[in-house]
Amino acid sequence: MIRLGSFTVFILLCTVLVTPVCLSEEGTGATQVVENLHRSLIEAMQTPEKFSARYKLLSPVITNSFDTPAIARIILSRHWKTLDETQQKEFIDLFNDLSVSTYASRFSEYSNQKFKTLEQQDLNKGRVVVKTEMLQANDEPVRFDYILHENEGNWYIISVIANGVNDLSLKRAEYGTMMEKQGYEGLVSELNSKIHTLKTIE
Amino acid sequence: MINKSFLCIARSFLVLSIVFVVVGCAGNQTTPENTDPFESANRVSYNFTDTLDRYLIKPAAEGYVKVTPEYARQRITNFFSNLLYLNVILNSYLQGKFYQGTQDVLRFVYNSTFGIGGLYDVSTPIDMPQHQEDLGQTFAVWGLGQGPYIFVPVLGPNTGRNLPNLVPTYLLSPLFYADAVIAWPLTILYTINTRANLLEATRLRDEAAIDPYIFTREAYLQRRQYLIYDGNPPQEQYEDTFDESYLDDF
Numbered sequence: 001m002i003r004l005g006s007f008t009v010f011i012l013l014c015t016v017l018v019t020p021v022c023l024s025e026e027g028t029g030a031t032q033v034v035e036n037l038h039r040s041l042i043e044a045m046q047t048p049e050k051f052s053a054r055y056k057l058l059s060p061v062i063t064n065s066f067d068t069p070a071i072a073r074i075i076l077s078r079h080w081k082t083l084d085e086t087q088q089k090e091f092i093d094l095f096n097d098l099s100v101s102t103y104a105s106r107f108s109e110y111s112n113q114k115f116k117t118l119e120q121q122d123l124n125k126g127r128v129v130v131k132t133e134m135l136q137a138n139d140e141p142v143r144f145d146y147i148l149h150e151n152e153g154n155w156y157i158i159s160v161i162a163n164g165v166n167d168l169s170l171k172r173a174e175y176g177t178m179m180e181k182q183g184y185e186g187l188v189s190e191l192n193s194k195i196h197t198l199k200t201i202e
Numbered sequence: 203m204i205n206k207s208f209l210c211i212a213r214s215f216l217v218l219s220i221v222f223v224v225v226g227c228a229g230n231q232t233t234p235e236n237t238d239p240f241e242s243a244n245r246v247s248y249n250f251t252d253t254l255d256r257y258l259i260k261p262a263a264e265g266y267v268k269v270t271p272e273y274a275r276q277r278i279t280n281f282f283s284n285l286l287y288l289n290v291i292l293n294s295y296l297q298g299k300f301y302q303g304t305q306d307v308l309r310f311v312y313n314s315t316f317g318i319g320g321l322y323d324v325s326t327p328i329d330m331p332q333h334q335e336d337l338g339q340t341f342a343v344w345g346l347g348q349g350p351y352i353f354v355p356v357l358g359p360n361t362g363r364n365l366p367n368l369v370p371t372y373l374l375s376p377l378f379y380a381d382a383v384i385a386w387p388l389t390i391l392y393t394i395n396t397r398a399n400l401l402e403a404t405r406l407r408d409e410a411a412i413d414p415y416i417f418t419r420e421a422y423l424q425r426r427q428y429l430i431y432d433g434n435p436p437q438e439q440y441e442d443t444f445d446e447s448y449l450d451d452f
Contacts, residue, residue, distance in 0.1 A: 074443065102410065121437065129440050143433060147440055159443060164428020164435070168443050170420045174413045190412040198409065 030148045030155040031120050034130045037065045037157070038115035041103065045110035051199060054104040062103060067149065067156035068096045074158070075172045079179045087184060094191050101198040112137045115144075126150055127158075237351050238419060244353040248415050251355055255397075260404075263397035277321040278395050283332065284313045284320025288374040289367075293335035297343045305330050334429055336371070338364025342430040351419055359422035 040061040044054045072092045073080050083091065118131040127149045133141040147159040159168040178187045238244060267275070287310045294303035309325040309332070317324045326332065341363045342348070349362020357368075372378050377385045377392075411417035428435060 105409070106406070123437060123440055125444075127440075127444075129437075145440070147443075161440075163425070164433070165421045165424045166443060169424065170417060172443070173420045174411065174416045177413055177416050187412075194410070194412065201409070 030128045030150075031117060031130050033065050033148060033155045033157060034132060034146045035115070035117060037061060038132070041107045042110070042113065042115070044104065044107045045113065048108055048110065051104055051108075051201075054108065055100055055199075058103050058107075059100045062100050063096060065157050066096075066099065067151055067158050068092050068099070070149070070151070070156070070158050071095065071168065074168060075175055076179070077172060077176065079176065079184075083184060090188070091184075094188065094195070098191055098195050098198075101195050105198045105201060116141075123147065128155075237348065237423060239350050240352065244351065244419075245415055247353045247355045248418070251353070251358065252414075254356065259393070259397050260401070262394050263401060266394050267398050267401065275395065275398065278391065279399060280313070280317070280323050281320045282392050282395065283323075284310065284317070285377065286371065286375055287313075287320075289337075289370045290333055290335045292370060292374065293337060293340045294333060296337075296340045297335065299335075302333060306333060336364065337367035337369075338426065339430050341366075348423075348426075351423065353419075359418055361423070361426065364426070 040058055044058050047053050047057060069092050072088070072095050075095070076083070076091070080088070114135045116133050116135060118133060120128055120130045122128055127147055130146045130148065131143070132146070133143045135141050143161075143163050145161040146157050147161070148155045148157050150156075159166060161167070175187060178190060182190075270278075287306065291303055291306040291310060294306050309330040312325045312328075312330065313320045313323060316322075323332070338361065346363050352360045352362060352365060354360050354365070377388055380388070407414060407417055407421075427439065431439070
């Protein structure tokens with residue numbers, strides 16, 4: 001019942017807030033991807049018992065909402081071309097695992113949070129930004145801006161900016177330093193260790 | 203009575219600030235590739251501060267959270283936020299935000315009186331929200347470059363442009379003019395309470411970061427940009443990640 005109530009409020013909010021800004025069909029598609037992710041995050045927060053349950057719930061949504069191959073290329077930037085095909089595939093899978101694990105770990109407690117879509121703006125080269133915020137009962141709202149691009153007719157998230165902090169830029173700086181200091185193997189080892197920690201933290 | 207040791211510290215900061223204003227101006231030429239020209243020294247400072255935090259400040263903050271109810275901690279946070287609000291008011295006006303500045307004056311008066319010395323935030327519910335302004339943001343609005351990233355021992359991440367903000371922070375704090383018997387315990391309480399409010403953020407950092415130094419630097423610099431634009435960065439800001447030549451197919 002609680003889930004249905006929150007979901008109804010969520011849909012109402014989205015209808016009110018999204019309609020004026022999403023004039024094109026493509027725009028609606030990008031916003032829908034973000035809102036679909038948000039619905040799953042709320043559902044994950046309402047599944048606090050087990051990490052594995054949240055991981056199972058979020059895995060298909062995150063895999064289908066994010067363009068992980070593109071994200072992996074942007075993050076490793078000039079280092080990307082130094083990897084062979086097998087390594088590139090390994091890194092994409094590893095990064096996807098890290099993303100799902102991070103979401104499953106972070107969105108674990110539900111205290112009546114609600115997501116609100118603020119607006120969608122066009123960026124260069126067909127990209128768009130969907131601006132949203134997460135409302136919390138006893139705390140300041142958290143702003144989440146998503147950058148999306150279109151790939152083969154579907155919209156995918158390629159960057160998340162939480163309260164002004166761009167996860168993509170942050171990881172690019174960190175991973176770039178790690179590649180320079182410890183090489184690809186060092187980076188993979190670190191990421192595996194992070195994933196292991198996230199999966200066993202409960 | 204003005205505490206002499208505080209005056210001495212203020213003078214030191216003033217000198218430092220002048221140096222960093224100059225460095226900050228020179229920072230106009232900085233590019234994303236060299237935001238951290240003092241990385242080696244900064245890492246030493248970071249490691250020192252991290253060790254101090256790990257063995258002293260963080261355990262104190264965790265102990266404080268255990269023995270202090272959330273309600274009381276919120277009152278303490280409100281109290282210090284109000285106590286240090288004069289700097290926000292000054293910088294709202296310095297940035298030409300006159301409506302916001304006047305709102306900030308009213309907020310300070312309301313919270314100081316009806317909010318019992320700032321313990322209660324009675325202004326936010328009546329549409330006078332808390333703003334986050336400082337001298338670093340003012341300099342940015344005036345067109346000064348960011349300058350180098352500087353990790354100040356104990357105080358944490360900063361930039362050449364924002365470092366002079368320490369001067370009005372101290373000079374506009376009533377604690378600065380209070381007797382040492384009052385000033386020091388309140389300064390210690392402020393430090394522990396502030397650290398307690400950051401426990402969740404640092405837990406998330408420790409969980410996510412593979413290089414906590416880089417993570418802290420990038421998150422801080424991006425957050426500063428976000429604050430400068432009051433949460434509404436220009437469109438170019440969203441494009442920054444994709445503007446490099448090796449990403450020309452994105």
